[in-house]
Amino acid sequence: SAVISQKPSRDICQRGTSLTIQCQVDSQVTMMFWYRQQPGQSLTLIATANQGSEATYESGFVIDKFPISRPNLTFSTLTVSNMSPEDSSIYLCSVEGTEKNTEAFFGQGTRLTVV
Amino acid sequence: GQQVMQIPQYQHVQEGEDFTTYCNSSTTLSNIQWYKQRPGGHPVFLIQLVKSGEVKKQKRLTFQFGEAKKNSSLHITATQTTDVGTYFCAARRWGKLIFGQGTELSVKP
Numbered sequence: 269s270a271v272i273s274q275k276p277s278r279d280i281c282q283r284g285t286s287l288t289i290q291c292q293v294d295s296q297v298t299m300m301f302w303y304r305q306q307p308g309q310s311l312t313l314i315a316t317a318n319q320g321s322e323a324t325y326e327s328g329f330v331i332d333k334f335p336i337s338r339p340n341l342t343f344s345t346l347t348v349s350n351m352s353p354e355d356s357s358i359y360l361c362s363v364e365g366t367e368k369n370t371e372a373f374f375g376q377g378t379r380l381t382v383v
Numbered sequence: 384g385q386q387v388m389q390i391p392q393y394q395h396v397q398e399g400e401d402f403t404t405y406c407n408s409s410t411t412l413s414n415i416q417w418y419k420q421r422p423g424g425h426p427v428f429l430i431q432l433v434k435s436g437e438v439k440k441q442k443r444l445t446f447q448f449g450e451a452k453k454n455s456s457l458h459i460t461a462t463q464t465t466d467v468g469t470y471f472c473a474a475r476r477w478g479k480l481i482f483g484q485g486t487e488l489s490v491k492p
Contacts, residue, residue, distance in 0.1 A: 301479075301480075308487075309484075310471065310483065310485050311471070311482045312482075313479055360426075370431070371428035371431060372418075372426070373428070374427075375425065376424075377425045
């Protein structure tokens, strides 16, 4: 299992500003994942953060809007840039077990409200 | 791309009643996972099914994987208020987890 510390847990931000979300894992992992969960909706993968290389973004998500850092094997950040009310959502970081096709572990999530 | 369809979207039951959520895919799945998200919480892994026709039980929860590995179900017997939350199935495609839409379960005491 993995213990993931994510912060902030929630924030209220002004439109046009940016917020950086941090994710710390208690063990070294190759890949970290960032998801968005809009109110009452499912989880949508934003990007996969790989240590030592650029993040891989899913369709509909771009680096300029959601820059990601992955400075080492236990830490990653996701920035939500130039925010608008449509970015109000829960953002979750996740890691997976060391074996292939194992379960995902999630951080507590960051509940973002843009006003 | 591959989608994992999950129904129903909502289910309201009286405490003690049973509950079932269904997950369907148009393509064969290598495995399927189930997660529970309590209100205000984050998804927590429940189980993974890998084999065709597999059935696994966790106390009052029964998980099934279809013979064709295209569908799965989660059944809760005699629901309790602690079962409240949203249940997601998730399938893996190209190494990434694709989540179903989730079924939100509410239980009236």
